[in-house]
Amino acid sequence: MSGGAHGDGTVVWTDRFLDYSWTPEHPMRPVRLQFTMALARGLGLLEGVESLTPAAAGDSELLRVHTHDYIEAVKHARPPLGPTPDAPPYGLGSADNPVFPHMHEAASVIVGGTLAAAQEIAAGRTRRAVSIGGGMHHAMPAAAAGFCVYNDVAVAISWLLENGFDRIAYLDVDVHHGDGVQRVFYGDPRVLTISLHQHPATLWPNTGWPEETGSGAGEGSAVNLPIMPGTRDPLWLRGFHAVVPGALAAFRPQIVISQCGVDTHREDPLADLDLSVDGQRAAFIAMRDLADRYAEGRWLAVGGGGYGLIRVVPRAWTHLLATALDRTVEPSTPTPAAWRELVGAYAPTVAVPETMSDGADTAFDPWDGPGGGRETGDDRTDRARRALDVSVLATRRASFGLLGLDPEDPRD
Ligand SMILES: [Zn+2]
Numbered sequence: 001m002s003g004g005a006h007g008d009g010t011v012v013w014t015d016r017f018l019d020y021s022w023t024p025e026h027p028m029r030p031v032r033l034q035f036t037m038a039l040a041r042g043l044g045l046l047e048g049v050e051s052l053t054p055a056a057a058g059d060s061e062l063l064r065v066h067t068h069d070y071i072e073a074v075k076h077a078r079p080p081l082g083p084t085p086d087a088p089p090y091g092l093g094s095a096d097n098p099v100f101p102h103m104h105e106a107a108s109v110i111v112g113g114t115l116a117a118a119q120e121i122a123a124g125r126t127r128r129a130v131s132i133g134g135g136m137h138h139a140m141p142a143a144a145a146g147f148c149v150y151n152d153v154a155v156a157i158s159w160l161l162e163n164g165f166d167r168i169a170y171l172d173v174d175v176h177h178g179d180g181v182q183r184v185f186y187g188d189p190r191v192l193t194i195s196l197h198q199h200p201a202t203l204w205p206n207t208g209w210p211e212e213t214g215s216g217a218g219e220g221s222a223v224n225l226p227i228m229p230g231t232r233d234p235l236w237l238r239g240f241h242a243v244v245p246g247a248l249a250a251f252r253p254q255i256v257i258s259q260c261g262v263d264t265h266r267e268d269p270l271a272d273l274d275l276s277v278d279g280q281r282a283a284f285i286a287m288r289d290l291a292d293r294y295a296e297g298r299w300l301a302v303g304g305g306g307y308g309l310i311r312v313v314p315r316a317w318t319h320l321l322a323t324a325l326d327r328t329v330e331p332s333t334p335t336p337a338a339w340r341e342l343v344g345a346y347a348p349t350v351a352v353p354e355t356m357s358d359g360a361d362t363a364f365d366p367w368d369g370p371g372g373g374r375e376t377g378d379d380r381t382d383r384a385r386r387a388l389d390v391s392v393l394a395t396r397r398a399s400f401g402l403l404g405l406d407p408e409d410p411r412d
Pocket residue numbers: 174175176261263304305306
């Protein structure tokens with residue numbers, strides 16, 4: 001397979017992504033996208049790269065996933081004059097999802113971006129496409145949830161299903177469960193959803209248990225790996241490689257769609273996993289390689305969560321862009337001085353990262369079956385490893401048989 005040739009990777013971008021802007025106090029802020037693009041440009045990653053400017057998705061596309069009444073409610077939503085109700089209609093106007101100006105338009109552009117990426121790949125004009133504005137995986141057919149208004153990924157998958165694709169793998173590494181996408185395709189055997197996330201007993205939306213494996217004809221089409229708080233890169237990667245490659249090999253997808261939320265980072269203010277940008281970079285490279293191996297290189301990557309606006313998201317998603325473009329950035333690469341100045345001016349009290357690395361070690365021991373694993377003698381390390389292995393086994397026992405795999409055989 002050729003690497004790095006023109007046309008192999010497309011970056012979807014429009015400044016209109018920055019209109020997806022909640023309240024000034026909200027943790028999801030568009031500067032994270034702005035600083036990512038500034039860093040990627042500063043490193044010269046986007047020179048000569050095909051860039052695609054998306055239009056807003058129309059109602060006919062939104063209706064693939066969302067109800068007419070919900071879309072109308074988003075269009076007509078206005079910020080409340082009084083206090084915020086606890087359970088507002090359609091989830092619009094809650095603390096997580098406050099109404100903001102032109103919400104419908106901004107959310108539709110995000111859907112348009114992911115849809116355009118899918119259409120480029122489907123037409124064979126590119127093998128890989130990235131839209132860091134996308135990844136709104138919590139949006140439900142008739143409700144906003146978890147900072148997500150319209151489910152761009154579910155719309156794009158639905159479009160692909162009508163345009164020649166009937167085996168689509170969705171891989172979600174956001175710290176939160178990919179509940180919205182799973183919900184939409186839970187009964188559909190043509191879409192395999194895999195989500196790795198912080199354990200549902202410890203984090204919203206409290207779903208994503210190993211026992212959630214799909215329903216009806218879709219039984220076996222959902223895979224969930226819960227991961228304990230405090231888990232670091234090597235164990236997270238051990239879990240990823242114990243579940244994801246086997247499931248993809250069995251499912252034989254025509255395309256891999258990755259939700260690349262980076263709220264798994266140890267500095268993320270909303271969750272409790274302990275990953276570094278180095279571990280996140282390793283995950284992106286692994287997903288690209290899996291798409292190369294099992295999906296003829298077709299890889300659509302979107303963003304998602306990530307609330308370390310300065311120190312995490314820009315570096316992590318710059319690594320994502322670089323990975324998709326076959327322009328891998330070495331972790332030791334210094335961040336450009338102009339970028340450090342730009343973000344330093346925005347956040348004078350934050351220690352601006354000097355390099356593209358957190359200096360973390362991402363080497364890991366592959367999962368080696370029930371009862372396996374190497375004891376180090378360090379109590380914390382060994383307990384964390386055993387907990388991860390318990391999760392891996394629960395997930396494999398729930399899902400692997402349905403995929404025709406042996407849950408206990410580490411070669412599967
Ligand atoms: Zn998240």
